[in-house]
Amino acid sequence: MQCDGKVTRSPLIDATADGMKPDMFTQRHLLGIEPLHPVEITALLDRADHYAEATRAGHKHGDALAGLTQINMFFEASTRTQASFEIAGKRLGADVMNMAMQASSLKKGETLIDTALTLNAMRPDLLVVRHPHSGAVNLLADKVNCAVLNAGDGKHEHPTQALLDALTIRRAKGRLHRLTIAICGDIAHSRVARSNLILLGKMENRVRLVGPPTLMPSGIAEFGVEVTDNMEEGLKGADVVMMLRLQKERMDGGFIPSEREYYHRFGLDAAKLAHANPDAIVMHPGPMNRGVEIDGTLADDINRSVIQEQVEMGVAVRMAAMDLLAQNLRATA
Amino acid sequence: MDLVPVRRYSGGMSATLLTNARLIDPVAGTDTLGDLRIEGGRITAPGPALDVIDCKGKCLAPGIVDLGVKVGEPGERHKESFRTAGAAAARGGVTTMVCRPDTIPVIDSPEMLQHARSRAAEACVNVLHMSALTRSRAGREMVEIGFLRDAGAVAFTDGTHVVTDTKVLSRCMVYARSLGALVIGHPQDPGLSSGACVTSGKFASLRGLPGVSPLAERMGIERDLALAAATGVAYHLDQVTVAAALPALRRAKAEGVDVTAGTSIHHLTLNVLDVADYRTFFKVTPPLRDEEDRLAVVEALADGTIDIISSMHTPQDEESKRLPFEEAAPGAVGLETLLPAAMRLVHAGHIDLPTLWRALSTNPARRLGLAAGTLAEGAPADLVLFDPDAPFVLNRFKLASKSKNTPFDGARMEGRVIGTWVGGVRVFDREDAV
Numbered sequence A: 001m002q003c004d005g006k007v008t009r010s011p012l013i014d015a016t017a018d019g020m021k022p023d024m025f026t027q028r029h030l031l032g033i034e035p036l037h038p039v040e041i042t043a044l045l046d047r048a049d050h051y052a053e054a055t056r057a058g059h060k061h062g063d064a065l066a067g068l069t070q071i072n073m074f075f076e077a078s079t080r081t082q083a084s085f086e087i088a089g090k091r092l093g094a095d096v097m098n099m100a101m102q103a104s105s106l107k108k109g110e111t112l113i114d115t116a117l118t119l120n121a122m123r124p125d126l127l128v129v130r131h132p133h134s135g136a137v138n139l140l141a142d143k144v145n146c147a148v149l150n151a152g153d154g155k156h157e158h159p160t161q162a163l164l165d166a167l168t169i170r171r172a173k174g175r176l177h178r179l180t181i182a183i184c185g186d187i188a189h190s191r192v193a194r195s196n197l198i199l200l201g202k203m204e205n206r207v208r209l210v211g212p213p214t215l216m217p218s219g220i221a222e223f224g225v226e227v228t229d230n231m232e233e234g235l236k237g238a239d240v241v242m243m244l245r246l247q248k249e250r251m252d253g254g255f256i257p258s259e260r261e262y263y264h265r266f267g268l269d270a271a272k273l274a275h276a277n278p279d280a281i282v283m284h285p286g287p288m289n290r291g292v293e294i295d296g297t298l299a300d301d302i303n304r305s306v307i308q309e310q311v312e313m314g315v316a317v318r319m320a321a322m323d324l325l326a327q328n329l330r331a332t333a
Numbered sequence B: 001m002d003l004v005p006v007r008r009y010s011g012g013m014s015a016t017l018l019t020n021a022r023l024i025d026p027v028a029g030t031d032t033l034g035d036l037r038i039e040g041g042r043i044t045a046p047g048p049a050l051d052v053i054d055c056k057g058k059c060l061a062p063g064i065v066d067l068g069v070k071v072g073e074p075g076e077r078h079k080e081s082f083r084t085a086g087a088a089a090a091r092g093g094v095t096t097m098v099c100r101p102d103t104i105p106v107i108d109s110p111e112m113l114q115h116a117r118s119r120a121a122e123a124c125v126n127v128l129h130m131s132a133l134t135r136s137r138a139g140r141e142m143v144e145i146g147f148l149r150d151a152g153a154v155a156f157t158d159g160t161h162v163v164t165d166t167k168v169l170s171r172c173m174v175y176a177r178s179l180g181a182l183v184i185g186h187p188q189d190p191g192l193s194s195g196a197c198v199t200s201g202k203f204a205s206l207r208g209l210p211g212v213s214p215l216a217e218r219m220g221i222e223r224d225l226a227l228a229a230a231t232g233v234a235y236h237l238d239q240v241t242v243a244a245a246l247p248a249l250r251r252a253k254a255e256g257v258d259v260t261a262g263t264s265i266h267h268l269t270l271n272v273l274d275v276a277d278y279r280t281f282f283k284v285t286p287p288l289r290d291e292e293d294r295l296a297v298v299e300a301l302a303d304g305t306i307d308i309i310s311s312m313h314t315p316q317d318e319e320s321k322r323l324p325f326e327e328a329a330p331g332a333v334g335l336e337t338l339l340p341a342a343m344r345l346v347h348a349g350h351i352d353l354p355t356l357w358r359a360l361s362t363n364p365a366r367r368l369g370l371a372a373g374t375l376a377e378g379a380p381a382d383l384v385l386f387d388p389d390a391p392f393v394l395n396r397f398k399l400a401s402k403s404k405n406t407p408f409d410g411a412r413m414e415g416r417v418i419g420t421w422v423g424g425v426r427v428f429d430r431e432d433a434v
Helices: A038-056 A080-091 A112-121 A136-141 A159-173 A191-202 A231-235 A259-266 A296-300 A307-332 B082-092 B110-120 B145-150 B166-179 B202-207 B215-231 B243-254 B265-269 B291-302 B338-347 B353-367
Strands: A069-074 A095-100 A126-131 A147-153 A180-184 A206-210 A226-228 A240-243 A281-283 B015-025 B030-039 B042-044 B051-054 B059-062 B064-069 B094-099 B126-131 B153-157 B182-185 B234-237 B259-264 B308-310 B383-393 B412-422 B425-429
Touching: A038 A159, A038 A191, A038 A307, A069 A080, A069 A112, A080 A095, A080 A126, A080 A147, A080 A159, A080 A307, A112 A136, A126 A136, A126 A307, A136 A147, A147 A159, A147 A307, A159 A191, A159 A240, A159 A281, A159 A307, A180 A191, A180 A231, A191 A206, A206 A231, A226 A231, A281 A307, B015 B353, B015 B383, B030 B353, B059 B353, B064 B082, B064 B308, B064 B338, B064 B353, B082 B094, B082 B412, B082 B425, B094 B412, B110 B126, B110 B145, B145 B153, B145 B166, B166 B182, B166 B215, B166 B234, B182 B215, B215 B234, B215 B243, B243 B259, B243 B291, B259 B265, B259 B353, B265 B291, B265 B308, B265 B338, B308 B353, B338 B353, B338 B383, B338 B412
Parallel strands: A069 A095, A069 A126, A126 A147, A180 A206, A180 A240, A206 A226, A240 A281, B015 B051, B015 B059, B064 B094, B094 B126, B126 B153, B153 B182, B182 B234, B234 B259, B259 B308
Antiparallel strands: B015 B030, B030 B042, B059 B383, B383 B412, B412 B425
16 A cells, blocks of 8 residues: 655645744644644654654664653543553653553542642653543643643544544555545544544545434534535545444434444445545544444455554654654753 | 622611713613712602712613522522622622522422522622422422412522423413413423533534534424413513524514513623633533624614523532533623623624613513612612723622632623612722722
């Protein structure tokens, strides 16, 4: 799936026009894609690309985060994201600690802010937070001195997922602009979809949302994206097909008639994928429900699916994000 | 600094003459320079008086009658007591607080009402009480509407708890009608609005917050108006906040249904975008609306479709608000900011002062059968003297309320209360306040 490694940049994104310099990254926290400038996104992806190559070349230990303390604070269960952040931190030499917050002080009645202040007093440098409520990570970032990375908050944002998706696309397609990208499935409940459509829009792409109307967020007509409930129509001419997990745990009930009808109409299989461009790539943020939103064979097809590469890029993007934030942290210290 | 003003009894016989006042008369619809005399707690014809106050051309209007104030007594006195709510009211030009029954426990029996009334004596403004419509606001059995009326309940409402069982609601209405009792409802389809904390749309989706469509309010209103028309009860909609709800309301009024409608000052002056980055002081019930809806509601207020503006004063302590948006408690304090916020509508050219004052004072007074809300001779001397243009920046920590959860913290406002009189007694004097 790899292109020749050369990346073309969008001529529409001009750093100097907005008073930015190339490779600039000014953020104190990574709370979402919304606050990022396209130049910052590019800078982060360039750095991540570097780390991806270094890791592939066998350099799995750096010192960019040496002497820094990274706390992973997950108020919501996570295996892959937490592991990815942990590996990223360790590869750059940080002291990493994991806190499973569901089992912790919240059960004793402590508020989120108090938990944040308590942790802050232990002087961490990087705080990676996942929380079931939208905006909770923003609230927490206001109260601490360290850099905060949003590892997913409610239905709001999941910035590192969007960045790793962007890096995967850029590596496969050789560019991250003027692509047609179909995001399919449960858009309404997905923070991954939110962050992705913001990022892909910022980078001048054509975004299509495909799914049943009951799984579309409200006000979607104002997002500057194309919306359809027909997979064939949505996939037509797509360069990238991004499938979303049908989040069963978030389904309060009654969004779709049944899983099998959903699979029939919206599950990605070879027949539906045939409507996309012949070189279209298939993505999924995981964990997958095989036979619900994606056909198992297709997910494993190394000629079409970049799902494993997404996981690999996840580590690289998180290394890059923490590296850049740590640089800013040191500069202001 | 004592935040709580004390009533100054000036003796039964002495009179006060307020001269050189810009008299805002909402009943006559006039805004003219003149004098006003107070004697024996009532407004009298201008004449000699021992005590003469020069109003220096500032506005003198009937005191605000605020329908739907939440005081934390009983149950949540740490959030607001009658004493602090009264002080906030006096500073905001509110001379009558009509208090909500959604306390802990709920005011749903004559005994509970009696308790609340005895506590209310600590407030320096008039306090009236509403009762729940159904026991524990659970929507199943009606309260003792007759006894509660005798005990002083001026209206019956379950607040934001919608009575979902239409048979229960229609029986409550029929029974209330026979006693001439006013029923107040919160128009909302509870199925559509369950779990929501903002208005649905682009903003809700971008922030990832569960939203409710304005349709939920329209459906609530249409149901309630159908029942009100069928039963003939005197019915008031506490908060009408969306354009989609207005046609049904206009139609019902044209058909002669005994219905009035209110809205909150926050829905008149703020919109959904003010929530910005999850600012919980902007979380209210129903949630703030789109700008188009806000403007439609302002227009409906100006043309009289909406009758009453309330502060929907809802004190919440810091702990209830310093939480992720979805978990934070809804509500905002409003007694003290109602007048300056309402002046935004005047300064923006949406409405003139007499029309505004009909919604703040005359209409709520009439709906409740009070003699207040007018500058006519013989009316109670419940008055507010204010400078309509005085600018200031609001500092929430200077509010008299125990709770400081105002969405106007740091906001530039114009319009300040200079003095407030309740029954001819001066309960607030700006010069006293530091």
